[in-house]
Amino acid sequence: MAIRINGKESFVTKIKEHVNANQPIEEDVVFTEISDSHIEILCDEKNINTLKALSEQLFNFSTTLVGKTQRGQVWINASDVIIIEAFGNNVETNIHQKKVVLEKKLYEYEEELANDGFIRIGKSVLINSNQIESVASSYNGKLLLYLKNNEKVYVNRSYTKHFKDVLSKKRGT
DSSP states (O other): OEEEEEOOHHHHHHHHHHHHHHOOSOTTOEEEEEETTEEEEEOOGGGHHHHHHHHHHHHOOOOEEEEEETTEEEEEEGGGOOEEEEETTEEEEEETTEEEEESSOHHHHHHHTGGGTEEEEETTEEEEGGGEEEEEEOGGGOEEEEETTSOEEEEOGGGHHHHHHHHHHHHTO
């Protein structure tokens, strides 16, 4: 069986990074780079489910958020966002060290981005669960999240149970 993936160089790079980072595929799969914009995947039948899961992750395009920076309006992929915070009436996130003020209220993003892996961890904070590197217990029933960008964030005690429930559903346990 062969799958040929076409796309821009950035997409092909994303596929390579994902496969190298997660290494979910057994030895009987061969990736051949045909050009900068094509990859061919040859695999055995026993790897079909693994490739199906991989393709669902790769082709599950994230929601696009609209916000404003000092330079004007911007569009952001939700998968690039790590934390969304509310400060009074403003909802903000940081992308590449730039503050982006988002258009909607935090509760609207909580509903809209649930399928993208966002979980409320405090009264004014949403976290992208796909950006969590590890979780540790902390004081007073809180959880400490270590993020892929080397930040640490606490899950407030009143949101701990909900956070654990959402993560266990996501993992399928």
